[in-house]
Amino acid sequence: MQCSSMAPFTYPNMASPQILLIYITFLCIFGNFVSSQFTNFSTLVLPSGVTGPESAAFTRLPVTGPFTTVTDGRIMRWRGPRIGFVDFAFTSPTRTKRRCDGTTDPNMGPTCGRPMALSFHPATNLLYIADAYRGLLVVGPLGGLATQLAGGFKFLSGVDVDLLTGNVYFSDVSLTYTIRDVTQPGFRPDSTGRFMRYNPRTKQVSVLLSGLNGGGGPAVSSDGTFVLVPELTGNRISKYWLAGPKANTAEPLLNVTNPNKIKRASGYGEFWAAVSDGFMPPSPLITPQGVRFDSNGLVLQTISFAKEFVNKTISLVQEQDGKLYVGSRFTNFIGVYSN
Ligand SMILES: *[C@@H]1O[C@H](CO)[C@@H](O)[C@H](O)[C@H]1NC(C)=O
Numbered sequence: 001m002q003c004s005s006m007a008p009f010t011y012p013n014m015a016s017p018q019i020l021l022i023y024i025t026f027l028c029i030f031g032n033f034v035s036s037q038f039t040n041f042s043t044l045v046l047p048s049g050v051t052g053p054e055s056a057a058f059t060r061l062p063v064t065g066p067f068t069t070v071t072d073g074r075i076m077r078w079r080g081p082r083i084g085f086v087d088f089a090f091t092s093p094t095r096t097k098r099r100c101d102g103t104t105d106p107n108m109g110p111t112c113g114r115p116m117a118l119s120f121h122p123a124t125n126l127l128y129i130a131d132a133y134r135g136l137l138v139v140g141p142l143g144g145l146a147t148q149l150a151g152g153f154k155f156l157s158g159v160d161v162d163l164l165t166g167n168v169y170f171s172d173v174s175l176t177y178t179i180r181d182v183t184q185p186g187f188r189p190d191s192t193g194r195f196m197r198y199n200p201r202t203k204q205v206s207v208l209l210s211g212l213n214g215g216g217g218p219a220v221s222s223d224g225t226f227v228l229v230p231e232l233t234g235n236r237i238s239k240y241w242l243a244g245p246k247a248n249t250a251e252p253l254l255n256v257t258n259p260n261k262i263k264r265a266s267g268y269g270e271f272w273a274a275v276s277d278g279f280m281p282p283s284p285l286i287t288p289q290g291v292r293f294d295s296n297g298l299v300l301q302t303i304s305f306a307k308e309f310v311n312k313t314i315s316l317v318q319e320q321d322g323k324l325y326v327g328s329r330f331t332n333f334i335g336v337y338s339n
């Protein structure tokens with residue numbers, strides 16, 4: 001919390017200025033204590049041989065999860081430390097457990113599916129899925145084979161539902177390369193990524209921005225007035241206005257190196273970006289970080305995950321119940337940072 005922002009407020013119903021001062025002091029100390037720690041580290045480990053938990057989502061009321069996407073094409077659900085992760089959903093009708101479970105072969109992606117990002121719509125209990133090959137999909141609370149809503153994309157990477165309207169915002173990385181190409185020698189990113197909207201009532205897809213430098217995961221503000229759009233290889237985050245005088249236009253908000261998914265933080269109007277400093281152009285050492293910032297682009301906090309995610313890119317920093325869940329394509333666990 002920002003303590004300085006409390007000063008101009010007046011509380012006419014409170015009798016004593018001393019009590020008010022104590023109250024504010026308490027809030028400041030407590031708020032800063034809560035927001036500046038995350039020093040305890042633990043892991044939610046995937047089943048043996050399974051890797052790449054790039055994303056996470058939780059249901060609300062009651063909170064369950066995390067749900068996560070893995071390299072072998074499944075969406076898995078955490079059922080607690082005794083049971084671990086279990087199957088929840090999958091995106092490809094050609095996926096079989098025998099051929100796909102545990103595979104890390106990039107060439108199996110089109111067959112097994114390659115889900116990259118998740119977003120629950122609490123009002124309908126639907127889980128929206130961005131799959132690199134299979135496009136935008138949705139699955140109900142019982143899981144199983146997801147239904148494709150929009151296909152024909154080269155490399156989808158992010159999705160977020162507007163909680164107020166139910167519109168689904170999503171992004172692709174490129175019109176020319178797929179996720180398989182990224183690990184090829186001499187790979188060069190391009191500037192053909194897009195930011196799009198799926199309207200569940202009309203079932204129409206609209207391209208809102210094109211010519212973006214790499215994908216990542218967009219995040220809708222909790223008041224529904226804008227969406228934040230990261231450019232993984234463009235080293236910036238832009239604000240796309242949905243309402244107000246600048247509606248349907250974008251403006252740069254924040255320069256940050258290699259931002260991947262953005263998620264709403266617990267603080268109102270705040271967000272977390274998963275940052276992999278040194279990913280592209282390739283540097284000798286990647287520094288994975290969580291960056292918390294507000295809707296004006298002011299950076300409030302930066303946390304390094306370099307000790308637990310040594311030299312690895314991360315794709316997700318998600319805050320839930322006072323903990324940070326950190327996902328990476330290159331681990332067999334979701335990292336959990338708590339106070
Ligand atoms: C971001 O970087 C660009 C290009 O280097 C620069 O023009 C711009 O002022 C920067 N924006 C912010 C918000 O720092």
Ligand SMILES: *[C@@H]1O[C@H](CO)[C@@H](O)[C@H](O)[C@H]1NC(C)=O
Pocket residue numbers: 284285286311
């Ligand atoms: C980090 O990873 C890159 C790519 O795999 C490798 O070339 C580099 O040597 C690693 N750096 C360190 C310090 O381990």
